[in-house]
Every structure is written in structure tokens, then in C-alpha cells.
Amino acid sequence: MIVVMNLDAGEENVEAVKERLHQMGYKTHPIYGTARIVIGAIGLEKSATPPTGLETMPGVEKVMRIMAPYKMVSREVKNEDSVIEVGGVRIGGNQLTVMAGPCAVESYDQIYKIAKGVSQSGAQVLRGGAFKPRSSPYSFQGLEEEGLKFMAEVRDELGMITVTETITPADVELVASYADIIQVGARNMQNYALLKEVGKCGKPVLLKRGFASTIEEWLMAAEYIVNEGNLQVILCERGIRTFETYTRNTLDISAIPLVKILSHLPVIVDPSHSAGDWRLVSPLANASVAAGADGALVEVHHTPNEALCDGAQSLTLENFDNMMQELNQIAKAVNRSMATSDNKCVEGKEKV
């Protein structure tokens, strides 16, 4: 931590700051510059953020943090890439993982049809919402436990694994009893009670970046989960809120290579929510893999114009299949591979 004194800070101000820092357990190291004094504070910085309030002391201009506040998710603690294994699927290794399915589970038939289609095109993970966080209380809120059951049944029939969102701590156990990967949505990225609960659930967690969260806050949210003992965190970039209105959110593609530098956790991308426009999904999925993402989470619906939510951004099964073929080429270009459809879903295919 660096404390910058202002131009007319006196020696007594410097001494007071030093004394306060010593009380906090820091060693101090003042540097007398040509114009002003800065005080280096050396210590363990156990607490992620420097103690606040120094800014209110006389003579202090600003306090600058030196170290990143995240630890366990950082490359400094673990240098090699984390790979998360679940139900035979490896997320974060050389092979890319595609998770696909509808915004919301609407019925058994709907989820079955879509799951079968995306599985045949190479998706290994079935996504679908049973508890939906909707901005309007009057919108469809999801089938809840019934939706979870439908997904689990379809998974078992088709040999996929599933990911679904939980929106409140009280439901984590229920959701974890049906699903393979628990999703924490963008709106809940700083719902710390929820983060702690999924940190204890024993299942891998897909942590979406909040649409207005910095990369640092995102990694801190992952740190919350890891701090509860759950190391199986998959980061998911899904677009941030900007001034641009032609797209729903702005996919922060730079976040992918940057998080790969800062953290050992796998990172996938949700091109559907970021754009809010099905026409952009495939180019954005391509871009993400080209930038180093470990996979994609994509909304697919067999009849988007009849979807109960987010139809505008859903791919048809045919468009999804085209997307997968393009993605396969990009994967090769960056020396990665797509999961072959052989090792998954064989039974599923035969059953229908």
C-alpha cells in the first residue's frame, strides 16, 4: 500500500500516518520526492483491501493499493490451469466445452427436443433455466422443481450433463440434487450469501460475470466460493453494460485473455446474453474461442419465436449446428479440439 501525502502535508501529518499504519501492523517506508512525500506500507495485506479511512487523515491525498485482492484464484497461488471434471466432461483442458439449451425449461417435450438436437451437434452440457430471475414480476418465472426434474430425466436419457441456475441460498441444495453444475447468474454475482452457499454444495459452479462488475470483482466473487472449499469454479463472461444500445450488452472479449493471465480458472463465454441477437451468436462464439475461451454457453430453441423467454437471442437447432461446424474450424486454428459426439450421447441418439 502506498499513501500519497499532499503538497503541503507537514512532518506531523507524516508521523501521524506512520503511527496509524504501525498500529495496523504495517512497517512504513517513506520516500521524500521532489514535490511530495509518499509512504510505502509493508505488511502481509491479509485483508484483501487496505484499511480505509486513512484518506480522512490530515495531509493525506490518496491511498494506492499495490497487490490484487484475490489470492486463491490467482496464478500467483497456482500456476497451472485448473481443469474441472464432471460426469466425464473436462472443462478447462485442451478440449472445448459447449453448453447449450433453452433459456427456460418449458416442458418435458421442449427440453427433450432441444437437448437431443444440441447433443447431436456436439454439445456435451445441457443448459436450461428452472428458476428464472426476471426483471418483471409479471414475466414467466420458471417451472422450478418440475423444470429441474425434466432436465435430469433428459440428461439421463441422452447421456449429457446439466447446468442450471440457482437464485437464492435456500434452493442450492435442491438444485444441486438435480443438476451437475450450479450456475450463479450475472445479477447474483455479488449475492454473497449465495456465493457462500454454492461454495459448500460440492458441485462445480459456473459463475457469470455481473453485467456491471469489474474483472477484479468477478475474481473476488470466485474467491468467495473457493474460500468455502469449493475449487471447481468455471468463470463465464456474458457481456457488460455500456452506453451502446444496438446490442443488449457489450461482450468484453478482452476479459478472456486477461483472466487467463490473472487466474488459473477455466473461462467460457455466453454469446447469447451478451448480444441479445441471434445473428451475432456464432461470430461471437468464434471470437471467444479465438481469444482463448474454454467453451461457450449458448441459447438454443427449436422454435425461438414461441419461446417463453429470450427468443430473440436463441439459435434454432439448425443454426446451432452451423455454429458448431464453424467453431470446430476455429478450435483447430488455435490447436484445440471440440468434443467428438462419439464419446457422449450415443445412447441418446439410439433411443430416439
Next chain:
Amino acid sequence: MIVVMNLDAGEENVEAVKERLHQMGYKTHPIYGTARIVIGAIGLEKSATPPTGLETMPGVEKVMRIMAPYKMVSREVKNEDSVIEVGGVRIGGNQLTVMAGPCAVESYDQIYKIAKGVSQSGAQVLRGGAFKPRSSPYSFQGLEEEGLKFMAEVRDELGMITVTETITPADVELVASYADIIQVGARNMQNYALLKEVGKCGKPVLLKRGFASTIEEWLMAAEYIVNEGNLQVILCERGIRTFETYTRNTLDISAIPLVKILSHLPVIVDPSHSAGDWRLVSPLANASVAAGADGALVEVHHTPNEALCDGAQSLTLENFDNMMQELNQIAKAVNRSMATSDNKCVEGKEKV
């Protein structure tokens, strides 16, 4: 709802869209312009947002919503200002309400000292955090129930009322058993499970705007609470996230007069969190009242440089007293009044 067809949409595309709209229960009303066709869809728009997925139909360029998605919180439903009464304090009427206290309750002595000070300067409501949503798992997380108890004791001694945050649905009942007003923090503005729960708790709710939430989303969050039968919602603007880094957030002062046009709910302002800098708190409180706010929520600490959280933005008791005197002048200038210290806290004063 208006469906805009693209330039080369054919009559068969128009017919398909009309048919889909009729299925949804809309009457349709096409307008043939010089360059393209737009289809007006007339209906009850019970569901707050137009059905999605029309955008994926052939020939459709975009879908534009006509009506605001919020209803019950809107001036169109209730034209006169809502005034919320709690423990003898009226929020939203001609008199301004100031809520003040520390970021976090740290001890009985701390909260008592601060409460007594802010009460003497004219604050009617004591704020303080017992459950703290912190971006780092390593930061102080609050005294939890003990903190609630301390606040309740101080309230009873000093004759104030209290506001404190709840961060998870499971704690709402506990928090409501101690506090007079339940706060939903900025990070939880779209925690819909929490909104539903505070909607059932029977106590007034202070709903902070999410730091990346639009005014529309903020009003929709209020709609969630009102939809559960709780009409006692106090909106609180606390700054939004922008590119500017010299301040922590950008106080959206325009939101105050705008929300006053759109909604009947009272609106207060949190100048402490928005700026993150104690030097800006008083000017921003002044600005807010000048723009039409019904009060302010201010962080105060007797020794900010020793505060366990957010010291940099906390006013000392002396600075708070100065702020109140300035605010009193602004209140008069806009034909409003501050609560006199007579009618509150008299006992408290005598006790010390």
C-alpha cells in the same frame, strides 16, 4: 408494441407476424409507410415486456415497446405522492428525512456515540450495517444479530427509528424483528427472491438503486415489492457505475426529478456511497435536496480513520452537523423543512 418490418419484407412476412400477434391476443394495425411497413399491436400488455422472439421471424427488423413495464409504482396508477409513516417519522412529505450512522455497527459504544451525535444534529433515522455485503471474503462481514440488537437498544434509548440492510431472504424475518426500515442494498436490487421476501415482511423497505441498473429496472424492482402487497417502498439513488475514476460512482442527480415524474414513491439519496469521498458528501446532499429529493442517507463515524469499513466516505460528527445546517438552508429555498430536533430524541439527549 410496434413491430418494424425490414425494407424487403414481403406481404407473407407481414401476414405471418400478424398471425403470431393474433395468437398472442393482440389486435394488429399495420401502417404502410413510404419505405417500410410497421405493425401496431394493440392489447392489454398485461405482461410487462412484449413477448420476445418476434425478432427472429423473417422480415422483422425490430420490436419497439410503447408502454412502461412498471404499473403499480407509476404515477399513472396513483398520482399523489406516497408518504410512508414509521414510528412517527414521515418519509416523502414536505419534511425532509435524514438517515445517518456508521457503515457498520462495530460495538454498542460506537453506535451509541454516533447515534446520539447525529440525533442531536437532526437525524431522525439511525442507519448502520449488521450484515455487510463485502466484495472480499476476507473483509469484516458485520456483527450480524448482535449488531441488530445494539441498534435496537440505541434506538429505544434515543427515540430514533432504524434502517439496516438484509442481504438474504432467510434473514428478512430476523432483521424485521429488530429494525424499523429494511434496506435492500445496491448489489441486491435484482435479487428477486429477496425482493419478494421483503415484500411480505410488513415493514417499509428502502430500495437502493443498483449501481448499474437503469431507472426502469429500479422501478421494476420496486414493482416486485409492491406486487407482494407492500406499498411502503422508499427509493434511494446511490450513484451509478461510469468510466469516471476520480469518484467511486457517479451520483445520477437527474434520476431524482425524473423518478418524481414517473413514480409516486419517495426518493432519497445516498451521497456517501456515490462519491466515496467525505469531502463531496455535503455538496451532494445539498444538490439532491435542491433537485427534489425527500431526504438523504449519510455515513457518519466519530473516528473515520478507525472505521472498520468505508471510513474514507464518512463524515465526522462535526462535519455532519455542518452539513445539516447547510441542508436546512437548501430545504427552505425549495419550500421544504427539516425535522426539528424537538419532536424526536428528547429523552436521548437528557439521558447522556
Next chain:
Amino acid sequence: MIVVMNLDAGEENVEAVKERLHQMGYKTHPIYGTARIVIGAIGLEKSATPPTGLETMPGVEKVMRIMAPYKMVSREVKNEDSVIEVGGVRIGGNQLTVMAGPCAVESYDQIYKIAKGVSQSGAQVLRGGAFKPRSSPYSFQGLEEEGLKFMAEVRDELGMITVTETITPADVELVASYADIIQVGARNMQNYALLKEVGKCGKPVLLKRGFASTIEEWLMAAEYIVNEGNLQVILCERGIRTFETYTRNTLDISAIPLVKILSHLPVIVDPSHSAGDWRLVSPLANASVAAGADGALVEVHHTPNEALCDGAQSLTLENFDNMMQELNQIAKAVNRSMATSDNKCVEGKEKV
């Protein structure tokens, strides 16, 4: 400047950075912390920004600047408030300055009618655009020199002073020959060729903040003008671009008290462009003065729904008069005064 080395930087990396810093003329001062090494670089920092490229050296994690890049506009160089005098009007002193008029000069009659009205309500400065930066090449681009002439004639008749925008260096001399204050618009805040030219023109400059410019960039733009020898710079906050779409821009009210701390230059506010909605203009003007602004720049039109540009945000003459009365009350509340209409425009009033 502080250079933070990364965790596994070796001594040879530290030496290389020190050597590079010495070449640049810095003295170096390494601090060996518990986890990593930081190198304090002490020097004159004549160049406003630290030399770049250190970040690419092996072992360097990041480079942090200690000092603000602006000098001449800073309180550190001149502590007392700058007051700019032009044609008997003082901008930046205790008295508030209101500048009012139409978005664009449309005709002599139009500008005369509006000028007379706003002058009678207490505006001392007439605003109006002759060269209009329009986002569409098909929109009205202004009357150009004819517009300048109309404004100058009206000014002479009514005893006001004028402010108008110049959008290209080549026109600065022409504009300066007609107008009393030269405006640099938000879109041109980083048009450095223009800043240099107005820095040489000898007239006061009203410098609008770019809608996506940080406070630091805004002060650096002022520094460009001052660096050419023109100390008469009036800063004008006019809203920044954010994700909120209910208002055109978000007025950054916090910027006012903050700039007052950082700089000695006067600061006024444009509530018309920031909101884009006439209903918000008066509350925002009130808020700005309550937060410490030295005045306001307001769009007024006698028939807004017939205005050639920006009618939606223009006040009628009657609404402007109401705004001025409210503003007068706020001014008193913060111990400031409005210009009395006596000392200006007396002749103007008699003439009509």
C-alpha cells in the same frame, strides 16, 4: 511514479528497470515488501505522463502514477479562485452567471426575442449557435457568419455579452471577432488543434467537458488552453455518457465540488444538454448551484416545438423565468447572489 514488480521478478529485472529509470533522469528508491518489490521513481515528472513502455520490461507488473498530470489549472499552482471578467460580467466570483439562449440562431427576430426575454429574467450572457456540430450531415448546420452577426447586433442593443461555439481552428478568429466568450463543445474537447487556437485568441473560453471524458482529461484540455497563455477558461459540465437511456446524458454533479477542490477555474453547468428533457432543466440547475457551480448555461426558445434543433430540451421564456426565481432562492441558501437585472440590460429593456 511507482513501478510494481511481479512476484517472480529477479534482481536482474529490478536492476534493468532501475537503469532504465536512471536513463530517463529519475532517482530510484526500491522498497522490498514481504511479497514483492516496488520501485519508487523520484524526479521532476515534467512530462505530464510517465514514460510508457516500462510495462513491457521483464518482471514489471504495473506502473502507477503519483502526481496529477495537470499543473497550471491546479490548486497546487494557484490556490485562490480564478474570476474571469468580460464586458462587466464576472464569472467565478460570488455572483452566479446565467447564460441563456437558443440552441441555434435561426433569424434575427428569433434571437432578439429570446435574448430580450432571458435578459429580463436576469441572464447576463446570451448563448446561441452559429456553427452547429450535428451528428447528421442532413441536419441544419447553422447560419454561420450571419448567425454571429445577429448575435452581435442583439448583444449591442440589449447590453448583454455573448457566448458561441467554434468547431474548427480556421474559424476561431472569425468567431472571436463577433463573440465575447468562445465555446469549445463537448465533441471537440480533445480537438487539440482547436484548443491551441482558442488558447491564442485572447478571449475567454468556455470549455465543455467531453461526454466521455474523465475529469482528468477535462482539466488536461484546459491545460492545453492555459499553456498557450490564455488563463481565462470557464469549465462547463454537461453530462456524461452512461448506460442510462431515460436521460440523454447523466449530469455528473459530483464533478462540480471535485473540480472546485482540484482546480481554481470557474465551473458552470449545462442542464439542458445533459438531460435532453426540458422538465429536468430547472431541478438540475438548482442542484448544480447547491453543489457549488458558478452558474448555468441554459437553452431557451420562445416556441420550442418549432425550434430547428434541440427543442425537446428548451425552456420557454416563461419556464426560464420560473427557473431563475427558484435559482435565486438556492443562490441565497448557499450565500451567493444572482446578478441583479439592474446593472445589465437596462438600455435593452428601454429600447423595446
Next chain:
Amino acid sequence: MIVVMNLDAGEENVEAVKERLHQMGYKTHPIYGTARIVIGAIGLEKSATPPTGLETMPGVEKVMRIMAPYKMVSREVKNEDSVIEVGGVRIGGNQLTVMAGPCAVESYDQIYKIAKGVSQSGAQVLRGGAFKPRSSPYSFQGLEEEGLKFMAEVRDELGMITVTETITPADVELVASYADIIQVGARNMQNYALLKEVGKCGKPVLLKRGFASTIEEWLMAAEYIVNEGNLQVILCERGIRTFETYTRNTLDISAIPLVKILSHLPVIVDPSHSAGDWRLVSPLANASVAAGADGALVEVHHTPNEALCDGAQSLTLENFDNMMQELNQIAKAVNRSMATSDNKCVEGKEKV
């Protein structure tokens, strides 16, 4: 254009709006919905933006535009992709174009060394700044005409073409006399005097997106240039300003496929300025081409830590060569090709 009346608008308000619309030359088409009246206004919409001021009429709630304000740059006017040919290089066709070079021309030797290196790695266009828009008046402002000369000499020796920025209308002719492509920088995207001037210069224009400009404003800026008769516009996405501070700007990767849908103009990407970090340049270039970009504009310096500007984001020649090899793979994956180094620069290679 759609005019939405508010809930309690009376028939006389509707009539007044209709009359005003008729005066403007529109036909009107009211739709009586269940809750409110909307008025469709049908007309040529020659003027890009609807006449403003209707919003101030009694009973009007809002005015919604139907048609995009850009025309000539739109796919609706010209469906096939525009390809710009300059000095044997085709920009916008199947082959990707890479433009590379230093931020600023510093000396003949510097630009020669870098040009030779990037050319050998496959860059066809040499970039370099002679007039630099710097946020500080104390920073290096470029070699000006001398820099232009150095670039032209190097171009002639190595058989490349050049792109360089012009920052003020008065210099356009000078710059155009030396350079092959004229760059309009992000800060000048709404410098309309400059846009008009480059629209008349007869050379292709590389138009960077303003860092806070919407896609619509960017296309409108292109429309300004095209409106002067210059159809040779190359769009360049270079990142937008967001709340994220770990990167300098946020590359808006979604803008690429979206602009390809909306416009026929070629689009390239500047991954160097968007990230501000050399480590992200190659992944972002890959992502851009995967998303459909027609090329990239990349900063390269032979000794980045000694660069006079923007060293932190510059690739070394070796890193650039690696980038080109990766990009080549991505190009193949999306069925495009890189320029072979054969058809360009052969002489250059032999000369050294």
C-alpha cells in the same frame, strides 16, 4: 416516426400534434390502443433525425424513430460489400489486410527498421503517427511533416502503402500528399469540419470509432465523409470506454458482425489501443478476424520500452511475427486468406 401520447392526452392534444406533423410534411396515422393513442407519422424522413420539439407539446409522452439515420453507408442502399483498392492492396475483400507500425514516427531509422520487419511478416500497410493527438500538452506531439516524409520514403523503398492520422482540416491536403490512407482518430470522429475535409481529399479514409460513440454515430460519421463524395471509407473499431479499468478500453467485438449486417463498408480492428496491453493484442486480433473483421491495425516497435508513446501496447517485431502466424490459421478457419508476402515488399527485402 411514432409519437406516443400520454395517458391523459385529450383529443385536442392529438389534433395539435397531427397539425404540427402535417406542417412538417408528414402524413399521420393514429392508432387508438386500449390505454393510449400513438400517432404514426409517415413521410420521407429526408432529415436523418426526426424534428425535435414535439416532445414539448401538451399530451406528448415520447417520440420514437423508426428508420436508421444513415443512408449511403447502409446495406439498404448498397447490398454488396465495398472493397477499397489502394496501391495494389484491396481492403474489404476476401483477403485480410494488416496495417502495422509504431505509434509515432520517431526517426527515419526507427520507421525503416519497423517497416521492414512488419513487411517481412506480411503487413501490407505501414502505420505511423506524424501528428499525434496527445492528452497532455507536455507530451511528444509528433514529427509533423518530417514524419510524413520519412514514412513516404520508407514506403517507396519497401513497396508498402501507408496510413497516417490527420488531426485538423488545415493539414488534410498536406497529409494526403504524402500518405495513401488518411486516418481520422477516435477523438476526432465527431470533428465534422475534419470529416468534410477528408471527404473531399480523394484518398481512402480510415475512420476510427470514437471511444464513446455508438455504432449509429460511427456510421453517421462515415455518412458525413461519403456525403462529400468519398466512398472509400474503412471503419476501424478500437475499443470503447467502459467502467472496466484493467484494460484501457473495451474492444467492442460485437460491433464487427453487427456493422457487417448494417453497412457495406469494410471493418478492421485496432487491438493495440483497445487493450493498452501488448499481451492482449494477438488474442484480440484473432478474435476480431474470427468475428468477421477485414483486418487489423497493430502497433509494433522494435524496442517498446524506449518508444516515445504507447510502448506498453506495442508488440516487438518478434511478437508481431508470431501474431501473424496465428492470424493466418484463424483466417483459414473462416475461409479467408492473408496477403502473401510475395506480392508485396520483395524489393524492400532485397534492398536490406
